[in-house]
Amino acid sequence: MAKPDPRIETLEREIATLVEQRQSLRATGGEARELEHNRCEIVARQHKLSETLISIYAPQPAFAIA
Numbered sequence: 001m002a003k004p005d006p007r008i009e010t011l012e013r014e015i016a017t018l019v020e021q022r023q024s025l026r027a028t029g030g031e032a033r034e035l036e037h038n039r040c041e042i043v044a045r046q047h048k049l050s051e052t053l054i055s056i057y058a059p060q061p062a063f064a065i066a
Contacts, residue, residue, distance in 0.1 A: 011049040
């Protein structure tokens, strides 16, 4: 079995931490500004995770178009 890419593990940990923070904010009545900032951070990390996974696992073209 191949060793997991550390970039993926890091991003997954960051997302999990941000989700925990969001749950805490919601449970304690966090301000809308804080919730929105947290949401944007989660979206950014999820986007980066998607890009990273694609770069690792998507088939690479046999040739590049110039």
